[in-house]
Amino acid sequence: MANDIISPENLVYQKPKLMNDTTMHYCPGCSHGVVHKLVAEIIAEMGMEEKTVGVCPVGCSVFAYRYLDIDWEEAPHGRAPAVATGIKRLWQDRLVFTYQGDGDLACIGTAETIHALNRGENITIIFINNAIYGMTGGQMAPTTLIGQKTATCPYGRDPEIHGYPLNITELASHLQGTCYVTRQSVDTVASINKAKKAIRKAFESSMQGKGSSLVEIVATCNSGWKLTPPKANEWMRENMFPEYLKGDLKDTTNL
Amino acid sequence: MAEQEITLMKGNEAIAHAAIRCGTDGYFGYPITPQSEIIETLAVLKPWETTGMVVLQAESEIASINMIYGGAGAGKRVLTSSSSPGVALMQEGITYMAGAELPGVFINVMRGGPGLGTIQPSQSDYFQATRGGGNGDYNVIVLAPNSVQEMADFVDLAFELAFKYRNPAMILSDGVIGQMMEKIVLPPMKPRRTEEEIMKECPWAAMGKRGGRNPNIITSLELQSEVMEVRNIHLQEKYKQIRENEVRYETRECEDADYIIVSFGSAARIGEKAIELAREQGIKVGLFRPITLWPFPSKEILDLAKGKKGILVSEINAGQMVQDVRLAINGALPVEHFGRLGGIVPDPEEIVEALKEKLIK
Secondary structure (H helix, E strand, O other): OHHHHOOHHHOOOOOOOOEOOOOOOOOOOOOHHHHHHHHHHHHHHHOOOOOEEEEEOOOHHHHHHHOEOOEEEEOOOOOHHHHHHHHHHHOOOOEEEEEEEHHHHHHHOHHHHHHHHHHOOOOEEEEEEOOOEOOOOOEOOOOOOEOOOEOOEOOOEOHHHHOOOOOHHHHHHOOOOEEEEEEEEOOOHHHHHHHHHHHHHHHHHHHOOOOEEEEEEEOOOHHHHOOOHHHHHHHHHHHHHHHOOOEEEEEOOOO | OHHHOEEEEEHHHHHHHHHHHOOOOEEEEOOOOOOOHHHHHHHHHOHHHOOOOEEEEOOOHHHHHHHHHHHHHOOOOEEEEEOHHHHHHHHHHHHHHHHOOOOOEEEEEEEOOOOOOOOOEOOOOHHHHHOOOOOOOOOOEEEOOOOHHHHHHHHHHHHHHHHHHOOOEEEEEEHHHHHOEEEEEOOOOOOOOOHHHHHHHOOOOOOOOHHHOOOOEEOOOOOOHHHHHHHHHHHHHHHHHHHHHOOOEEEEOOOOOOEEEEOOHHHHHHHHHHHHHHHHOOOOEEEEEEOEEEOOOHHHHHHHHOOOOEEEEEEOOOOOHHHHHHHHHOOOOOEEEEEOOOOOOOOHHHHHHHHHHHHHO
């Protein structure tokens, strides 16, 4: 009987406890859903359900608060690290993290990002980098690759016109306030497991007062890139991984 | 007894002392003339060692208003201060706070504009303060102190009103009040609220969903127009309640007056001398001072104006509050304006001359 194998001792995976039954608004193939799931799992595993405040962004993940059963504050475009600073400075025993895309974090919010990280705020910034503006319809982001076509650089990003891709994570690794800076992806089971370990380390460092953590997730935007989900993963590996090298860029956490 | 001690200090210093004494949890700010003494005084007083109040210099006014947006959303008493060009940068955060119904307090010690303008005093941010200032239909409670004492007293009052209505509140001061020294009685020490008190007072706050309650989500976003309209109507109903309950003003020698000078803040201090000078010359003049600029004491001005001959609105700007006075009076009386610009503070004599020239003739 097939039903015989559906028993608690055989259970290897289930929906995270903190994930709400909200209809997913993300496009199929988008990385947001996986990263949300990891964050939900880690908060529950750390037993921080009642002591976490997430700072949610603008852009596609503007509704992050619908998916995770925790308290949230919605930040103005780019200002999440400042909002998180206010919360964490005033509730020092809380787990405070921001969840931001590249347009949010690496463009309008560059100042807030750099300064919060440089002050060593005990927060974690989760940075979803898909090299494009998703929600507004696929325009150029600071992280758009040279030659990549978007709605506002339809002939491909030309450094002479548009400047160069901005590598925020490398920049963050040089700041004295950061304790853990890493770049991950969620395109395979192995990479998902690594990303989970990275986010957990970042959260734990924040709670231990070691300084700021930045976890970049190199992510897909198959709608913005106009590719099928499998093709988007392939494009990411071929084009984004060489520009945005995965791995830990800085780790002084001793965790 | 020490808490009732009379002391001499600048308006900006009074704000800092009052902030510590009224149980503020955090100050986040950025230095700008003429209000930098607020953060400087806090840095000297080190309240983090006594009350546990957090003091942080942000990287910009945009960051500091968003830090108080974060802190207010998490249920804390949070404060920021700036001057005109800095407050212009804060408008983004203020409209978000109004939209999310958060009780933060911010102080504008005004200087002359537009743009970088001058560091000398002015009242030219009246429209920005009383019309919302940022995007959307919203209002901020605006208190206008006219003394160093009121600078201190209005910090706690602004917090009380902000929390009562879950709405941002502003203390609209200027370089005169910020920089001048006067004797004041500092408010009594009030402890910061405990976690339990915050949970009770702010059941809406995003501070970790304690005790298994449903999540609190602080946001001003709503994509469904039908729902957004309901939220806007709710805000407008709240503003109506504030208009009905929170109007504050002061009158001086208005009973027998033929003419009324309407002034706020530092201009009202000059107005006090002007009515004295006018009365020496046999002109019966009284002073009406709005203390809340929003809600504006429209009905009270109209009531007071009955039987008078004219109103002179004296402000340190090109004529902003005069529009609210004209709306209140609705043509029942002549309403004229007198103001100086560019950071120049009017003399009482000039005000009396303007009164004679524009109204008495």
